[in-house]
Structures are given as C-alpha cells and as structure tokens.
Amino acid sequence: MEISVIILTFSFIILLALNVPIAVSIALSTILTMLFTINPVPALTTVAQQMTSGINRFALIAIPFFILSGQFMGRGGIARRLIDFAKAVVGMFPGGLAYVNVLACMLFGSLSGSAVAATSAIGGFMVPVMNKEGYDKNFNTALTVTASTTGLLIPPSNVLIVYSLASGGISIAALFVAGYLPGILVGLGLMAACSVIAVIKKFPVGNREKFFTALKKFCSAVPSLLLVIIVIGGIITGIFTATEASAVAVIYSFILSVLIYKEIRIPEIPRILLKTAETTAVVMLLIGTSRAMSWILSYENIPQNISSGLTGITNNRFIILMMINLMLLIVGTFMDITPAVLIFTPILLPVVTGLGMSPLHFGIMLVFNLCIGLCTPPVGSVLFVGCGIGQTTITKVTKSLLPFYAVMVAALMLITYFSWFSEWLPKLLGLY
Amino acid sequence: MPNFIQKINRITGALVSLLMGLMVLDVSWQVFTRFIIRKPSPFSEEVAGFFLIWVSILGAAYAFYKKAHLGIDILSSKLKGLKRQILEVIVNLIILGFALFIMVAGGMKLVILAFKLNQISPAVGIPMGYVYSVIPVSGVLIILYSIGFITASIKDKDKAILSHRDKKDELPL
Amino acid sequence: CQKKSHRILKLAHVLDTSHPVHKAMAFMAEQVEEKSNGRLTIKIYPSGQLGQERELIELLQIGSLAMAKVSTAPLESFVPEIKILGIPYVFRDDTHRWNVLKSDIGRSLLLSGEECFLRGLCFYDAGSRSFYTKKIPIHSPKDLKGLKIRVMKSVTSVNMVKALGGSPTPISWGELYTALQQGVVDGAENNPPSFFLSHHYEVCQFYTLDEHTSVPDILLISTAVWDHLTPQERTWLQQAADESVDFQRKLWDKACQEALQEVKKAGVTIIYPDKAAFIRSAEKLHDSYRGTQIFELINKIKEME
Numbered sequence: 012m013e014i015s016v017i018i019l020t021f022s023f024i025i026l027l028a029l030n031v032p033i034a035v036s037i038a039l040s041t042i043l044t045m046l047f048t049i050n051p052v053p054a055l056t057t058v059a060q061q062m063t064s065g066i067n068r069f070a071l072i073a074i075p076f077f078i079l080s081g082q083f084m085g086r087g088g089i090a091r092r093l094i095d096f097a098k099a100v101v102g103m104f105p106g107g108l109a110y111v112n113v114l115a116c117m118l119f120g121s122l123s124g125s126a127v128a129a130t131s132a133i134g135g136f137m138v139p140v141m142n143k144e145g146y147d148k149n150f151n152t153a154l155t156v157t158a159s160t161t162g163l164l165i166p167p168s169n170v171l172i173v174y175s176l177a178s179g180g181i182s183i184a185a186l187f188v189a190g191y192l193p194g195i196l197v198g199l200g201l202m203a204a205c206s207v208i209a210v211i212k213k214f215p216v217g218n219r220e221k222f223f224t225a226l227k228k229f230c231s232a233v234p235s236l237l238l239v240i241i242v243i244g245g246i247i248t249g250i251f252t253a254t255e256a257s258a259v260a261v262i263y264s265f266i267l268s269v270l271i272y273k274e275i276r277i278p279e280i281p282r283i284l285l286k287t288a289e290t291t292a293v294v295m296l297l298i299g300t301s302r303a304m305s306w307i308l309s310y311e312n313i314p315q316n317i318s319s320g321l322t323g324i325t326n327n328r329f330i331i332l333m334m335i336n337l338m339l340l341i342v343g344t345f346m347d348i349t350p351a352v353l354i355f356t357p358i359l360l361p362v363v364t365g366l367g368m369s370p371l372h373f374g375i376m377l378v379f380n381l382c383i384g385l386c387t388p389p390v391g392s393v394l395f396v397g398c399g400i401g402q403t404t405i406t407k408v409t410k411s412l413l414p415f416y417a418v419m420v421a422a423l424m425l426i427t428y429f430s431w432f433s434e435w436l437p438k439l440l441g442l443y
Numbered sequence: 444m445p446n447f448i449q450k451i452n453r454i455t456g457a458l459v460s461l462l463m464g465l466m467v468l469d470v471s472w473q474v475f476t477r478f479i480i481r482k483p484s485p486f487s488e489e490v491a492g493f494f495l496i497w498v499s500i501l502g503a504a505y506a507f508y509k510k511a512h513l514g515i516d517i518l519s520s521k522l523k524g525l526k527r528q529i530l531e532v533i534v535n536l537i538i539l540g541f542a543l544f545i546m547v548a549g550g551m552k553l554v555i556l557a558f559k560l561n562q563i564s565p566a567v568g569i570p571m572g573y574v575y576s577v578i579p580v581s582g583v584l585i586i587l588y589s590i591g592f593i594t595a596s597i598k599d600k601d602k603a604i605l606s607h608r609d610k611k612d613e614l615p616l
Numbered sequence: 617c618q619k620k621s622h623r624i625l626k627l628a629h630v631l632d633t634s635h636p637v638h639k640a641m642a643f644m645a646e647q648v649e650e651k652s653n654g655r656l657t658i659k660i661y662p663s664g665q666l667g668q669e670r671e672l673i674e675l676l677q678i679g680s681l682a683m684a685k686v687s688t689a690p691l692e693s694f695v696p697e698i699k700i701l702g703i704p705y706v707f708r709d710d711t712h713r714w715n716v717l718k719s720d721i722g723r724s725l726l727l728s729g730e731e732c733f734l735r736g737l738c739f740y741d742a743g744s745r746s747f748y749t750k751k752i753p754i755h756s757p758k759d760l761k762g763l764k765i766r767v768m769k770s771v772t773s774v775n776m777v778k779a780l781g782g783s784p785t786p787i788s789w790g791e792l793y794t795a796l797q798q799g800v801v802d803g804a805e806n807n808p809p810s811f812f813l814s815h816h817y818e819v820c821q822f823y824t825l826d827e828h829t830s831v832p833d834i835l836l837i838s839t840a841v842w843d844h845l846t847p848q849e850r851t852w853l854q855q856a857a858d859e860s861v862d863f864q865r866k867l868w869d870k871a872c873q874e875a876l877q878e879v880k881k882a883g884v885t886i887i888y889p890d891k892a893a894f895i896r897s898a899e900k901l902h903d904s905y906r907g908t909q910i911f912e913l914i915n916k917i918k919e920m921e
C-alpha cells in the first residue's frame with residue numbers, strides 16, 4: 012500500500028481514539044498526508060481554502076433551515092398535533108400506542124430532516140405516555156430510537172443533502188423521492204415486529220376514538236401536513252430548489268408555531284437561532300474538513316486504487332456489496348452518520364458504480380446502513396438522545412433493540428439487492 | 444475558564460445568532476423576489492453563501508467552547524484522575540495546533556492572497572478577503588478557548604471534561 | 617516524492633473526458649512527454665475532481681496545483697482585462713476572433729494575469745453562445761423583450777442579456793434543466809455542444825444562432841511553477857500547448873456540427889437570424905465602456921483584420 016494511505020489512515024485513527032473532535036482529526040490527518048507532496052505553506056492554505064469552499068454551496072443552506080424549522084416544529088406544538096392524528100388513525104389496535112409511535116415518527120420525519128429531532132419531539136411525548144399505559148420502558152425507548160431513523164430516508168433529509176454534495180451533485184429532488192419507499196418499508200417492518208411483540212407481551216388495547224373526535228384531530232393536523240405538500244411537492248415539481256423549500260419550511264413553521272399556535276414566544280427566538288447555528292456549525296466544519304480530505308484523496312488517486320484493489324479480490328457484485336455493507340455497519344457503530352457519509356462516499360462510490368449500481372441507489376443504501384449505526388452502542392446519537400428521554404441506560408435498551416435491529420438488517424438487504432425500492436419512484440416522476 | 448474568555452464567547456454567540464437570523468431573512472428575500480414579484484435578485488444567493496461561511500466557521504468556534512463537536516469517547520471515557528487531566532491537555536493542544544496552523548496561518552495566507560490579488564466575488568463584487576477573514580478570526584477564538592480549557596483542567600481535575608459530546612441533547616442529524 | 621530529473625505537472629479541469637478540450641489536453645500531455653523524452657509529464661484530473669473552476673484558479677495562486685483549464689468567465693473576478701472576451705459582438709466572426717487571439721492582443725491577454733500568479737499558455741475554442749428558448753422563437757432582439765433568460769453568475773453576462781433586450785436570471789448550470797422545464801426561465805444561452813449534452817434541447821424548441829459572445833477557454837499555469845521550469849521545459853510545454861490548440865479547434869468544429877445535427881433530429885427549429893439588429897443592440901453596451909481601457913481595446917480589436 013502507498014505511504015500516503017498509511018499515514019492518512021493511522022494518523023486519523025490515532026487522533027479519533029484520543030477523542031480529538033472528528034473534524035479536527037480529518038483536517039490534521041489531511042495536512043500530514045499533504046506534507047509528503049506539497050510544501051507546508053501551500054498545503055495549509057489549501058486546507059483552509061477547501062474548508063471554506065466546501066461550505067460555500069447554496070444547496071447546503073437547506074441544512075440549517077431544515078434544522079431551524081425542526082426546532083420550531085418540535086417546540087411549537089406541531090409534533091403534538093401529529094401524535095394526536097396518528098392516535099386517531101392506528102391507536103385502537105392491540106399495542107396501539109406502539110403503532111402510534113412509529114407512525115408519528117414517520118409523519119414527523121416527513122416534516123423534519125433530522126432523526127434526533129424526531130426522537131426528542133415524538134419520544135418526549137410518547138415514551139412517558141406509553142410508560143403510564145403499562146408498556147415496557149425499554150421497549151418504548153428502543154422503538155422510538157429505531158422508528159425515528161425513518162425520518163432520514165423520508166424527505167426532507169439533511170443527510171441526503173450531505174450525500175448529494177459528497178457524491179458530486181446527484182439531484183437532491185431525486186434522492187428525496189428515492190427515500191420514500193425505503194422509509195415506509197422500514198416503518199411497516201417495525202410495525203410488523205410490534206404486532207408480534209404485542210401478542211407475546213400482551214400489550215394493552217387502545218381506545219377507538221369517536222368519529223367526531225377523530226375528525227377534529229385530523230383537522231388540527233392538516234396545517235402541519237400541508238407543509239409536506241408545499242415543501243416536498245415544491246421540490247419534486249421543480250418549483251423550488253431544496254434550499255428555497257427549506258426557507259419556506261422555516262417561514263411556514265414560524266407562522267404556525269409563533270403566530271398561530273403561540274407556543275413559542277418571540278424572546279425565545281435568538282436562543283433557537285443560536286442553537287441552530289451551533290448544530291449547523293458542527294455539521295459544516297465536518298463538511299469543510301472532509302472536503303479537504305477528499306481533495307487529497309483525489310490528488311493521490313486513492314479512491315481509484317481502493318476501487319481496483321477491491322474489484323481485484325472478486326468481481327461478484329453480491330459479495331462486494333455484502334462486504335461494503337458489513338464494513339459500513341462496523342463503521343456505523345463507532346462513527347456518526349455525517350462524517351461517515353462524507354468520508355466513505357468518495358471512496359466507495361467509484362467501486363459500486365463500477366459494478367453498475369447507480370449513485371442514487373447507493374446513496375439510499377449507504378444512508379440507511381448508517382442509520383442502523385445511529386441506534387447501536389457505543390456511539391449513536393439517536394440512541395443517546397433516546398436513552399436520555401426514556402430515562403434508561405444503553406445496556407438495558409440494547410436487549411429490547413435486538414428484534415428491531417433484525418428488522419432493519421432485513422430491510423437493508425432488500426434495499427441493497429433490489430434497486431426497485433430506491434429507483435422506481437424517482438423514475439416514475441421523471442426525476443432520474 | 445477565565446472571565447474575559449466567557450465574555451468573548453457570549454459576544455461570539457450573539458454575533459452568530461444575528462448572522463443566522465440575517466441568513467434566514469436573505470434567503471426569504473430570495474424566495475420572495477423569485478416567486479412573489481417574479482424578479483429574482485441576482486445578489487441574494489451569493490450573499491447567503493457568505494452568511495453560511497460566517498455562521499459555520501464562527502459558529503464552529505462557539506461550538507468548541509460548548510464542546511459540541513462530535514468525537515469518539517470510547518477510550519477516553521474510561522480514564523479517571525490524572526490520566527484524564529493529561530489527555531485533556533493533549534487533546535486541547537492538538538486542537539490549538541489545528542487552529543494555529545490551519546485556521547490562523549493557512550487562513551491568513553488565504554486572506555492575504557485574496558486581498559493582494561484583488562479577488563472579488565462574481566455577483567456582488569465585494570473583495571473575497573473579507574469573506575475569508577472569518578477563518579483566522581475564528582482560529583484565534585479557538586486558540587483562546589483551548590488555552591482556557593487547558594488551564595482549567597490543570598487547576599482542577601474535575602474540570603477535565605473530555606468528551607466532545609458530553610451534552611447529549613439535540614445533536615445534529 | 618519525485619526525482620529531480622523528472623517533473624510531474626498536475627492539471628485539473630471540470631470537463632468530462634469525452635469533451636474536445638480534454639482530448640486536446642491529453643494530446644498536449646502526450647506531446648510534452650514525447651518532446652521531453654519522459655522528463656516532463658502532465659497528469660490530468662478531469663471532471664472537477666480537484667474543485668470547480670473558481671477553486672482551481674485559487675489553487676494555482678496558492679501553489680498546490682500546477683495547471684488548470686478554466687473558462688475565461690470565472691477569471692474575470694481575478695483579472696479584470698479578461699472581461700473583454702465576455703462582451704457581445706466584439707469579434708466579427710471566427711476567423712477574426714482567432715486572428716485577434718493569436719495576435720499581440722491575445723498574447724497580452726494570456727499574460728494579463730501574471731501579476732496575480734496566473735500565466736495563460738493558450739486559448740481553446742469554446743465556440744459562440746446563442747439563445748435557445750422554450751416556446752417563443754427569437755428572430756430579432758425585439759423577441760427577447762420580457763423573456764427571462766438564464767445567465768451565468770457574472771456581471772458581464774447579466775449586462776449582456778440586458779443589452780440584447782432580455783431579462784437576465786442567474787441560475788446555476790446544474791439547476792437549469794428543471795428551471796426550463798418548470799418555466800422559471802423562458803430560455804438560456806450556450807454553445808451547440810453544451811445545448812446538446814445538457815439535454816436542454818428536450819425542453820427548448822428553438823435555437824437562434826445569433827452567436828452573441830465567444831467566451832474561450834484558457835489553459836493556465838501557476839507562475840510559482842512556471843518560474844521554476846528550465847527554459848527548455850518552458851519551450852516543450854508552450855510548443856505542446858500551441859499544437860494542442862489546432863488539434864482542439866478541429867475536434868470542436870466537428871462536435872458543433874454533430875450537436876446541431878442531433879438537436880435538429882430531435883425536433884429543434886434552428887433559426888439563422890439577421891445579426892445586424894443584435895449587433896446594433898450591443899453597440900450601446902460597447903459605448904457604456906467609453907473612457908475605460910476596455911473601450912480602447914474594443915476599438916483596437918474592431919480595427920483588426
């Protein structure tokens with residue numbers, strides 16, 4: 012193996028193990044690699060330049076805006092109305108609240124681009140309610156954690172925007188639409204698992220709502236659901252770019268939660284803006300430094316070398332995709348989803364496109380694979396937030412998570428080996 | 444953490460949320476000009492990009508103070524006492540090195556190049572040196588913060604809070 | 617790590633490997649290798665692997681990249697003199713344009729970036745840009761009135777469309793297909809191969825060959841690298857670059873002919889307008905530069921054969 016690859020890999024792993032922030036580890040291992048072929052001053056300047064030009068993309072502005080609208084929706088009463096609506100739809104079955112939880116996560120996911128936002132917004136309401144109704148605490152937490160990852164497949168999705176950038180500009184509209192079926196597939200799979208568990212553990216049956224109350228709840232959810240039509244409809248039909256749609260989402264959720272529901276007061280807004288900016292900065296510093304890393308990767312021809320190395324082992328598409336999935340599952344247990352997408356897209360994309368897989372299909376596979384990692388110890392941001400909300404520990408929840416992991420891995424296999432799930436809808440709508 | 448560093452961070456935070464608010468207004472203006480008055484503004488998109496750079500890089504400095512950046516704490520979380528203090532110092536020295544060499548030195552060189560070569564932005568026509576200047580500025584802030592963390596953890600071993608994801612509320616994605 | 621006797625120059629650009637300009641630069645790389653007996657080689661990074669054009673220019677100035685091929689449009693914000701190439705109807709026709717580009721004027725434009733560490737080696741033909749529209753055929757500038765035309769994000773492009781009568785709308789190239797489809801803009805402007813390769817002909821019925829601007833591509837080398845080349849190496853490189861220009865122009869002409877044939881086959885109506893009216897509209901724009909260096913340059917070019 013070339014010396015540059017060895018330096019890059021080892022310095023990166025050592026820095027990560029020391030608990031140096033990932034973005035800093037990326038930048039420093041990049042600089043160390045550069046110093047082999049480029050003089051120090053141009054090398055440092057190039058990293059600084061790539062950091063800024065990596066951030067300076069109009070499409071990326073959608074990320075802080077979807078984070079901001081997610082904040083408005085979570086704090087401003089929109090999440091609660093979605094839960095009430097979900098209760099009216101699926102609440103009456105045995106284990107009804109479990110379905111309500113999954114459906115509410117999917118609905119919230121269709122408004123917000125973040126799985127963590129879904130966990131805190133939906134889990135914050137649902138887990139205490141389910142605890143009180145006699146459901147197992149760890150089951151409730153495990154379910155919320157896994158169900159909220161559907162929000163990263165169901166559009167809008169911040170991770171898919173990051174992938175669009177890392178892959179060299181796959182249409183965000185096509186990626187968004189591609190996420191629908193896999194997202195719904197995972198949601199239905201989780202509900203199916205719940206129905207089996209409900210029988211075994213004898214979960215309580217929910218109340219059937221009176222038709223009139225159900226209708227009322229539906230009506231009060233309409234303004235929230237209308238946002239899906241405006242934002243996603245606008246992106247798919249090409250009326251809005253993803254960035255413009257995200258601005259519309261901010262304006263709409265601001266009007267709803269601040270001016271109409273009045274659940275957020277104006278003086279709270281600077282704090283919400285700062286929180287959004289902080290979260291944005293964490294993501295953007297990663298995007299910027301990863302951009303510098305993929306620059307040196309290209310400069311040293313590393314992706315091409317890895318690609319030919321992998322296809323040198325075997326040409327069997329089935330086996331290579333299985334190896335990639337296994338590797339990503341391991342990566343996902345340790346690494347958060349954004350850095351993983353940014354680091355592995357430029358390396359793996361040439362491999363899979365060489366096998367005839369479309370970048371669109373690969374994006375959905377990659378993101379969903381890493382979604383599983385969000386719910387696995389030792390590092391999983393959604394799992395951490397879920398445990399905080401469910402007031403339980405990672406060790407206790409992990410046992411309840413096992414059946415849901417099984418569902419997710421099964422869904423991953425379907426998504427990996429049947430391109431239909433990712434490609435049918437974008438093709439139908441003429442986006443791909 | 445010394446008082447003046449806390450004060451500087453509060454100012455940074457206020458500036459970041461102001462820039463974030465301005466970015467929202469700018470892109471809303473873009474949507475308005477394109478869809479309501481149907482005369483798209485040629486400037487708003489480029490300006491939004493500049494706001495994003497400033498919010499991100501200045502916000503990144505703010506996030507260093509808050510220890511909000513993502514890191515992997517599997518090994519470090521097992522350390523206690525003196526070992527933890529030593530590691531905290533090492534990690535902050537590494538962060539200081541990143542800020543000093545890449546953000547201050549590399550960033551400054553980029554700013555100087557942009558000014559000296561009179562590079563201007565294509566649509567609005569402002570010198571790109573002003574846009575890039577946020578890199579060395581944030582670099583200086585990060586250096587201050589890491590010095591603050593180092594002195595705090597040397598003085599008091601309980602202050603050696605390593606994990607860059609201690610605050611497990613609302614993480615990015 | 618490289619031996620002293622063997623120098624590798626890294627060249628980056630944003631075009632696909634099937635593009636005539638990429639082929640020409642691959643030809644140049646072969647020529648350099650042959651002339652120098654392998655002592656000087658050029659490694660090409662296509663398809664924007666090392667960044668978009670603006671970033672590539674910065675990398676040349678920083679000194680971490682040796683060479684880059686860019687359009688002269690993004691170079692405007694680094695080297696103001698180069699704006700002359702984006703002004704409509706400065707050139708009478710292709711022959712006039714190449715006479716100018718190969719004259720002292722062209723040579724001084726190539727060197728106009730030297731103060732900001734950029735040295736031009738040669739110009740490549742990127743043809744002439746013409747309007748294409750969705751529904752309304754353009755026969756004269758009057759037809760452009762009220763039409764939203766997509767432009768590049770540069771002041772010169774905005775002024776150009778304004779002067780010719782349209783209302784300029786800056787949109788990035790990647791978003792243009794859907795913008796045309798949805799009617800965000802009524803048309804755009806580009807050279808025949810780009811019109812064909814971008815599939816915009818699927819949504820635009822009319823292509824008016826008014827050939828308003830001819831913004832060439834330029835091959836740049838960082839002066840940090842150029843200054844360290846031996847005189848012998850400079851000669852090899854400059855000769856190979858010059859040879860690749862003729863090679864590229866032939867490929868380009870062929871690509872243009874093929875693109876026009878293909879879009880015609882796909883049902884696009886090609887309009888050959890009377891250029892005189894367009895040229896008259898552009899004169900006003902030329903006058904607006906009165907009193908500047910650019911105005912003198914326009915006149916000098918107009919006087920040339």
Ligand code: NA
Binds near residue numbers: 165
């Ligand atoms: Na979502």
Ligand code: NA
Binds near residue numbers: 344346383384388390
């Ligand atoms: Na994990």
